[in-house]
Amino acid sequence: MISESSKRKISESTIHRLSLYYRVLSVLEKENKETVSSKELAKREKLTPAQVRKDLSFFGSFGTRGLGYPVMELKRQIGDILGLNRTWNVALIGVGNIGSALVGYKEFQRQGFQIRIIFDNDQRKIGSNHKGIQVADIGNLEKELKESKIEIVVIAVPATVAQYIVDDVVKAGIKAILNFAPVNLKVPEDVFLRNENMSMELEYLSFALINLQNGKRA
Amino acid sequence: MISESSKRKISESTIHRLSLYYRVLSVLEKENKETVSSKELAKREKLTPAQVRKDLSFFGSFGTRGLGYPVMELKRQIGDILGLNRTWNVALIGVGNIGSALVGYKEFQRQGFQIRIIFDNDQRKIGSNHKGIQVADIGNLEKELKESKIEIVVIAVPATVAQYIVDDVVKAGIKAILNFAPVNLKVPEDVFLRNENMSMELEYLSFALINLQNGKRA
DNA sequence: TAACAATTGTGAATTGATTCACATTCATTT
DNA sequence: AAATGAATGTGAATCAATTCACAATTGTTA
Structure with a gap:
């Protein structure tokens, strides 16, 4: 400390x-x-x-x-x-494109971030196993988060519903959230929220190609 | 401009x-x-x-x-x-976990970043179609990049081979690269390289939980 | 064991980014 | 047409981050 x-x-x-x-x-x-x-x-x-x-x-x-x-x-x-010399219990919400990739992302596990449970609202996915991890009903969010002793929640749902979900996550007492949805989420002061904006760097490249092409870089 | x-x-x-x-x-x-x-x-x-x-x-x-x-x-x-009021021709190298997610990532397309071609070294994948996009042999990198008029290359291969691949990409004349491999890549001065480090924000959360838990945030 | 070479740790200086604060401008109301 | 209110654009002030530069320390060599 x-x-x-x-x-x-x-x-x-x-x-x-x-x-x-x-x-x-x-x-x-x-x-x-x-x-x-x-x-x-x-x-x-x-x-x-x-x-x-x-x-x-x-x-x-x-x-x-x-x-x-x-x-x-x-x-x-x-x-x-x-905090990498320990493990963290992580929950993933949304197992679409991005979510699926995160489940299989070795780098997370290597650093101690263990995805213990996945939530989705798709009835076809609920109850199934995704690479060995149970997919739970988003309806049981609070209960399941507590049972699994989750410390960090990763949000990988569409931008349109992300705020509703994050509200529920906060209600469940989670204090650390990583958001992949391209939207600014509101959380209380005492909750840590970080955003992973996957198009930002691509946009920077686009900007660079147009504006910084000749001469030195910015 | x-x-x-x-x-x-x-x-x-x-x-x-x-x-x-x-x-x-x-x-x-x-x-x-x-x-x-x-x-x-x-x-x-x-x-x-x-x-x-x-x-x-x-x-x-x-x-x-x-x-x-x-x-x-x-x-x-x-x-x-x-540069979002136009389209960019993008190539993706590596269609594993992350790569697959990027192919389906709607946000990229919406902003004009069009993945035109995918490269991989896995013989089972080469020649096939991945969500409607042709998977080419990484061996034909230079030729295919030129034929597809690629402007931006996204690297989603294991860290261990990323530098070799980026060297080839640079040789092919590409000036903008987005790297998802967790490694610092060397490129010439005139090539724009941006990194997308997916564990960095998770590590920040981990740090925050341990160090900033009580009292105000940093 | 003394001199030397390498490299840290850190105040001070500098550079860079953000915020302040206000003159300026425009739309609207009276 | 004058007065009012809202909000921009920007130089100046402040705050934050980076770099400088050097004394202090250690290992190595003569």
Whole structure:
């Protein structure tokens, strides 16, 4: 747990970069590297050494001057900060296009995010097994979420119904929601909501092709 | 086309917010709203009115003082900036979990991103049709990309092979790549590369649950 | 064991993004 | 046609993030 005083100061970007560091450290571990410098770490994710050091410094001092950071140890520490050295009980709502992909997405499992239950409103899907996971009736949301001790809910339903569903999820006491529907959802202050907007980056590319084509990049 | 002088100054965040504005404007259009104020626009995406006005001001003045912005007209203008009032020829490489989901993702088509061809290295998939789209042999990448006049390539292959594939894509002259593999890919200066890291937001939620649980959010 | 090379950790400086605040403009009402 | 109200567009001010630069520390070499 990080200190009370630092709680309000760590930026979203820093946390996202911790994810990148974690990823690189996993690779370095496989390559049997014992230590890594901020320089090397930065190079592998196209960042600056100073940025790496500053990011890590928010959480403590993990390195050795003159040597660098111990790969395994730093990976463990970042894992602790990000909560990746444990498992999370995740529920998925909506098993259409995106939902199906998420069920089979190995990267989630590898990081401890375990999809325990799937909800859908399609009677043909309810009761069946989707890659070994039970598909429950969205009507039993609250009951099932509690029984499965779900901590994080992933929303992969059409934008038109996402707000209704998220309202029910919130009522069921869930405090962390990942939303794949392309719509801004309203949740109470004490609920963490993150959005995964799959067309945003494609739109950025489109913008870049039209506007940044010649000359330097933005 | 935006002016030469402004080319180097528009931030990534501004472009991403344009995507949000575009989304809201589409909804407002359906609701038959004729005009919208920066206040309303901001409210719908949890931003500030000043932010909305500043973002738009980088590209021109689209509003009327005292009235607000004309919904249809502004949508068209942002569409022009983001390149959404046209179609893009997109190729998808890798039709596994994620790839399959992308093929069926309506949101892409709606915004003009047309998946024209799919590549895979699995002999069982090659030659077949995936939701009406031809699956080609990754071995014929360069030839097929050119024949289909592809402008944007989406990479949805395992992280371990992504760099090899992106090298080939670059050799084929593609200048815009969207990468779903959880790895940092190297591309030349003149190629636009964007990453879609699907676990990053989940990791942020995990972090939030552990570190920000009580008290205010970061 | 002293000198050297490498690299961290971090205040200070800088750069960048957001918000403020207000003059300006337009539509509407009286 | 003047007064009123609403809302833009934008320079200035503020806030936040990144980079700089260097003292401090450690391992290694002579």
